[in-house]
Amino acid sequence: MIRALKEKYKTEQVFWGVIFIAPTLIGLIMLNLKPAVDTIILSFQKSTGFGNQIWTGLDNYRRMFHDVEVWQAVGNTFIYALLTVPAIIILSLLVAVLLNQKIKGISIYRTIYFLPVVSTPAAVAMVWKWLYNSDYGLINFLLSKLGIQGPNWLTNPHTALLAVAIVGIWSAVGYNMILFLAGLQEIPKDFYESARIDGASPAKQFFSITIPLISPTLFFVTVTTIISSMQVFDLIFMMIDTTNIVMPKTQSLIYLFYKQSFILNDKGYGAAIVVLLLVIIMFFTAIQLIAQKKWVHY
Amino acid sequence: MKSKTVAIHIVLILGAVIMVVPFLWMISTAGKTFAESVMVPPVLFPKSFQWSNFSSVINKFPFITFYINTFLMCIGRVVCSVLFSAMAAYACARLEFPGRDLFFGLVLLQMMIPSQIFIVPQYLLTQKLNLLDTIPALMIPGLVSAFGTFLLRQFFKGLPKELEEAAKLDGCNIWQTFVKIMLPLAKSGLISLAIFTSLFAFKDLMWPLIVNRSIDKMTLSSGLASLQGQYGTNYPELMAASLLGIWPMVVLFILFQKRFVEGISSTGSKL
Numbered sequence: 001m002i003r004a005l006k007e008k009y010k011t012e013q014v015f016w017g018v019i020f021i022a023p024t025l026i027g028l029i030m031l032n033l034k035p036a037v038d039t040i041i042l043s044f045q046k047s048t049g050f051g052n053q054i055w056t057g058l059d060n061y062r063r064m065f066h067d068v069e070v071w072q073a074v075g076n077t078f079i080y081a082l083l084t085v086p087a088i089i090i091l092s093l094l095v096a097v098l099l100n101q102k103i104k105g106i107s108i109y110r111t112i113y114f115l116p117v118v119s120t121p122a123a124v125a126m127v128w129k130w131l132y133n134s135d136y137g138l139i140n141f142l143l144s145k146l147g148i149q150g151p152n153w154l155t156n157p158h159t160a161l162l163a164v165a166i167v168g169i170w171s172a173v174g175y176n177m178i179l180f181l182a183g184l185q186e187i188p189k190d191f192y193e194s195a196r197i198d199g200a201s202p203a204k205q206f207f208s209i210t211i212p213l214i215s216p217t218l219f220f221v222t223v224t225t226i227i228s229s230m231q232v233f234d235l236i237f238m239m240i241d242t243t244n245i246v247m248p249k250t251q252s253l254i255y256l257f258y259k260q261s262f263i264l265n266d267k268g269y270g271a272a273i274v275v276l277l278l279v280i281i282m283f284f285t286a287i288q289l290i291a292q293k294k295w296v297h298y
Numbered sequence: 299m300k301s302k303t304v305a306i307h308i309v310l311i312l313g314a315v316i317m318v319v320p321f322l323w324m325i326s327t328a329g330k331t332f333a334e335s336v337m338v339p340p341v342l343f344p345k346s347f348q349w350s351n352f353s354s355v356i357n358k359f360p361f362i363t364f365y366i367n368t369f370l371m372c373i374g375r376v377v378c379s380v381l382f383s384a385m386a387a388y389a390c391a392r393l394e395f396p397g398r399d400l401f402f403g404l405v406l407l408q409m410m411i412p413s414q415i416f417i418v419p420q421y422l423l424t425q426k427l428n429l430l431d432t433i434p435a436l437m438i439p440g441l442v443s444a445f446g447t448f449l450l451r452q453f454f455k456g457l458p459k460e461l462e463e464a465a466k467l468d469g470c471n472i473w474q475t476f477v478k479i480m481l482p483l484a485k486s487g488l489i490s491l492a493i494f495t496s497l498f499a500f501k502d503l504m505w506p507l508i509v510n511r512s513i514d515k516m517t518l519s520s521g522l523a524s525l526q527g528q529y530g531t532n533y534p535e536l537m538a539a540s541l542l543g544i545w546p547m548v549v550l551f552i553l554f555q556k557r558f559v560e561g562i563s564s565t566g567s568k569l
Contacts, residue, residue, distance in 0.1 A: 009394050016472040017395030023378075024386035025401055027442030032408045035419030042418065095313060098306050105307075111555060112314045115321060118551040118558075120501050122522035123540035127324045130533050136336045138323055170316070175562065182563035231412055234503045238523060241530075254414055262508050267418050274414050281412055 043271035053268070060272035070273060072248055073256045074280075076161060080252060081229040083165035084172070088225050089218070092173045096180035097210070110181075114174040121171065125238030128167045129154065132239075154239060160246040164235050171235075172228075176221050183217030184210070215296045223288050230281055233258060253277045328352070328537040335534050351538040355525070358535075361542050363514050364521040368546075370433050371506075371517060372496040375440030380492050383446030384484065388476055390447065391454035392462070402451075408444035417504065424509055435509040436517060440499055446491045449565060453487035454480065490561030493554065500547055518543045 043060055045053040064070050095113060099106050116124060131138050132153035140150030153163040187210065195205045211218070233254040240250050251259070253273060261270030327335055329347035355361070389395070390402050420439055429435040457480070465475040481488070506520040516524065522543045529535060551558055 009396060012472060013393045014395040016476075017389045017393040017398065020385040020389035020393070020476075021398075021401050023382040024442045024444075024447055025404070027382065028404055028408055028444060030423070031420060031439060031442065032411075032416050032444070033404065035416040035423075036411060038419040038422075039415050091313075095310070098310055101303075101306055103303055103306055103310075107555075109310050109314060110559070111552070112317050114551065114558070115317060115548065118497065118547045119321075119544045120503075120519050120522070120547070122503055122519045122526075123324075123543045124320070126522065126526055126536050126540050127320045127327075130327065130537065131320060131323060133533075136338065136340065136533075138319075138340055141338075141340050170320075174317075178559055178562045179565075227412065231414065233414075234501075237503070238526065257414060258504060258508075261418050262421075271418060274412075274418075278412060278415055282410075285410065 039271045040275060042268050043275050045268045047265070047267055056268070060269050063269065064272050064276065069248065069251075070253075070256065070276070073251050073253045073273075074276075076250055077230055077232070077252045077254075077277075077280075079161055080165055080168070080232055081226060083162060084168045084229045085222070085225050087165075087169045088172045088176055088229075089221060091169065092176035092221070093180050093218075095173065095177045096184055097206070099177070099181055100184045110178075113177055116171045117174040119171075121234035122238055124167065124171060125235050128163075128170075129239050132163055155244060155246055157246045157249040160240065160244075160250045164232075164239055164250060167235050167239070168229065168232060172225065176225065179217055179221055180214065183214040187213045212297050216298055219288070219292050219296045223285060226284055226288075227281055230277065230284075253280075324537045324540055327533055328541050330534045332532060332534055348534065351534045352542065355535050355539045355542065358529070359521060359525055359539065360514055361521070361539075364516060364518045364543075365546070367433060367436065367515060368500060368517040368519075371436035371440075372499045374434070374437035375499045376492045376495045378437070378441045379443035379446050379495055380488055382441070383443050383450050383491065384481065384488060385476070386447045387450030388454050388480055390451045392459075393472070405444045405447050409448060413439070414504075417508070420505075421508055429509075431510050431512050431515050433515065435515075436506055438509075439505055440495065443491075443495065445565075446495065449491055449494075450484065450487050453484055453564075457483055486557075486560065487564070489557055490564055493557055493561045494565070497547065497558075518546075 042053070044055060044057060046056045046059065048054055095109075099109060132140075134140055134150065134152040134155075137150075137153075139153070143150040151159045153159050191209050191213075192205055195209055200208070230252075231254050232252045236250055236252055236255050237258070240247055254277065257270050257273045257277070259270075260266045260273060326342060326344065328351055329344040329349075330341065330351075331344070331348055334341045334344055386401075386405075390398060390405075416439070424430055424435050424438055429438070461479050461483070462475050465479045470478065500517075501519065502517075503519045503523065506517040507523060510516055510520065513521070513524065522539060525539050526536060
């Protein structure tokens with residue numbers, strides 16, 4: 001038995017292998033694995049002040065299921081994802097396809113589209129808040145030139161989440177465009193040549209060559225974009241003031257988690273909220289992992 | 299030019315305008331007097347550019363400290379996570395030892411879980427270590443990187459094995475082979491990961507916001523957030539502050555554009 005193991009693993013490799021993974025393993029256990037378990041435990045507890053926790057079983061979850069604010073936040077998170085995910089995918093794919101043509105100035109376009117990605121969300125949110133300003137903002141001024149009376153974007157419950165979503169889309173297109181561009185550049189050009197000779201229209205080429213061949217990238221972008229849109233926090237935190245009346249209509253689950261855990265200091269309830277988000281994200285990721293077998297070609 | 303090319307340029311220019319106008323508006327507003335900023339119709343170009351907006355926010359808020367804090371946070375995270383990820387990735391790609399697959403499973407699991415689930419216990423750990431309101435606190439969540447380990451493992455797997463065998467024949471042990479042969483070969487992967495790590499550390503808002511509440515321990519992100527909280531309506535100054543907050547990463551991006559693009563491209567191949 002020991003001899004068999006020795007044959008399989010050479011001593012030197014075992015020695016260095018363990019040393020090489022040690023820092024990352026310890027880090028992952030201390031900073032991720034244990035915290036994940038702790039958060040789940042915390043969600044069954046209530047803080048009694050001074051750092052003491054008492055076990056309350058399913059109380060936080062029971063409270064959550066009757067909490068209108070939580071369900072509103074679930075709804076807001078879904079609406080935000082529905083507003084941003086399709087737009088991000090379509091626009092970044094469109095830009096990538098256009099940049100994949102033989103045209104001049106590709107690197108200038110690429111730089112410009114990528115600028116929001118390297119800008120810190122705190123600054124991005126501030127300038128958009130200013131653009132959306134109902135009295136002095138550039139957006140409503142331009143709308144008024146077209147004869148449209150612009151809304152109070154960030155204080156109107158019908159437009160606030162849309163306004164935040166637009167910034168979310170604007171910020172994410174550049175990043176995913178780069179991913180798509182990398183996928184597109186791997187498609188051999190002669191595929192399109194022969195399709196053209198066969199008389200396939202550009203639309204037909206797009207759906208029967210481009211889409212299947214970039215389906216792994218498309219899958220990756222879809223999964224990661226859904227996950228990150230469900231975790232939206234920065235833009236809401238920066239653009240919607242805590243006293244803004246539209247807050248219940250815009251706050252996401254992560255915003256609510258932040259509020260409960262660090263402002264209201266109810267870390268147990270905050271933990272239950274973040275566990276709910278984990279379950280939702282896992283559910284959507286699992287569905288996509290199953291569905292990908294039908295449409296992703298590796 | 300063919301009409302198709304013209305059409306492509308029109309669409310791309312339209313998109314580029316939407317991308318760039320917020321930045322131009324940021325610059326223009328940062329140069330206005332307060333009175334100019336609230337004029338209707340809006341003033342596109344300030345009469346004379348008000349550099350005083352910049353000195354005024356620097357006087358109110360310690361931007362130099364924010365730069366130093368942000369820089370130290372990025373350096374700490376980059377050095378630790380790139381080194382540790384490279385070691386773990388090399389072990390996963392090339393060495394055989396018991397528990398390797400279990401370890402890699404843990405790496406994949408971490409990548410699939412939303413990071414907010416770790417935040418409260420990480421905060422409590424930081425508190426227990428007495429590190430709240432310190433620079434090391436900013437580095438804590440980024441000391442190791444599951445994503446980095448995953449990315450570099452792919453990278454090491456793609457390198458030819460012959461070089462390691464040659465090194466072995468020359469009498470190098472595994473550590474020497476790793477440091478002298480493999481790390482130099484993986485340079486572009488390491489740089490990609492370093493860029494990636496600093497970009498995400500730079501943009502991170504929630505963590506610096508919760509661990510460091512004194513103004514002199516804030517990063518650019520959390521500093522800007524607290525600035526907005528205090529001077530919410532003076533937009534010329536807020537825009538000057540935003541420009542002060544974004545220029546370092548924009549300059550880095552323009553200088554190392556190719557690396558940024560390569561780095562991001564290398565992450566999207568497979569889930």
